Amino acid sequence: MNAGGPGRAASAVGGRGGRASRPLWWFLAAAPAVLGAAIAAVLAAAGDLRQVQVRIALPAVAAGAGILLSVIALGVLAVIAVRTRRRVRAQIALDAAMARGAAQERQHHARFLARLDHELKNPLTAILATSAAAQNNVGGAESWPIVDAQAAKLGALVRDLRKLADLESRPLEREPVDLEQLLVEAIAALAQQDPASGARMALTVTRVPWPVPPISADLDLLSLAVDNVLGNAAKYSESGPIEVRLREEAGQAVIDVADTGRGIPESDLPQVFDELARAQNARDVAGSGIGLSLVAAILRRHGGAVALRSAEDSGTVVTLRLPLA
Structure with missing residues (x-):
């Protein structure tokens, strides 16, 4: 994934350089016409109206016209060829991307069925x-x-x-949602079901230089996502603190849920959001493997995203991002 970065950066720089050089090319192309017009204006102002007669043999006119038309035709064909090659390359790239997407979808489907x-x-x-x-x-x-x-x-x-x-098909019933209040209520509900886990949870809300404003969201679905993330943190960390953090960042509301539990093996991280996916070290804990898939679907429906960082035997951080606008 990183290998594509420099190429794209170089391409972008080249594109900007090409756009920046266009005024220079226009100036060079227009310079002869401007110079000729200036000379003509000077001669006319000086009253020099002398005429120049040029005699060209008819065969030379025919040959010159043919050469000129050939040059024009070659230029047009070159432009068409360049544009055609660009379209073909773009179509090949699009077909390759679609093929990769289809292959990934088939692999995902096969893993789900297994x-x-x-x-x-x-x-x-x-x-x-x-x-x-x-x-x-x-x-x-x-x-x-x-x-x-x-x-x-x-x-x-x-x-x-x-x-x-x-x-995937249910319409969102949006309303203004105070995320701090939502988190307070979710932690309180978990504490009622599991007092020991609730006692380990601490909520931190960043209010400086400004508080996180309410967002437009489906309260029931967003509560379901938060409950799943908090429940996982409590379920997979038998002891140790659980930190819930809320902040505003770059036009998004960001919720972090961090624990010091068993973590997720590195080999399982790429599939954590797949349906029915469960880490190798989580087989002893009851669950269906649907929770994080639900969270990802809910965040996606709201125009947000979910990310997960984890290290086995160290802990996990789940980050929910929701657009404020």
Whole structure:
């Protein structure tokens, strides 16, 4: 990704240099006409109206006209060829970008199906095994809680997937949202469910030189995104502080949620926002792997973005950015 930077920078500099040199080329092209007009004006003012007669043989006129027309035609063809090459290169680049996007989409879809197969296979296997044992009078009534638990897991997975699908088409019900109040209420709600985690959370709001103004957002969806991020911070950091920070930066409201938990292995970072993606060191914690996908979809619908930085055994920082305008 960085390798493309210098090339683009050089191209941009070259483009600016080309635009800057255009007035010079126009001046050089117009200089003969301006000089000729000035000389003509001087001669006319001096009363010098002498005539110059030039006799050219007809064959020379025909040859000269042919050469002139050929030069003009070659110039026109050269311009057309340059423009055609540019269009062809642009189309090739566009086709290549679309092909890469399609390939990435296919890979993403394949990963999703593989994860979905894994998430469905385990509960279904447990249910079928318990059912078969019950039919053979093995296990008795104590086996049915296993079925209930696995069925509940499947129900939660289907519910989360439906929620994610609905996000892409549901119209936003925008209203002015005070982000500080939203964070205070979200932390308080988490503290009610998990007092120990709530006690570890600290909210810092930057108000100097100006406070973060309210934003136009869908309150329910934005609350869902914040709840997911706070819940993950509490779930994957059994101890240690959790810092929630709110600030304004470059026309955006920025929310950071930082913890000192188990972090995410480097190999898992590229897929953290994929549906059903779960880090290798998170298998022992209950969850569907939909949470960060929901967060990314909600931020995208609001014209914002989410980013994540993490180091295994050190902690994680999730950053939400929302446009203020």
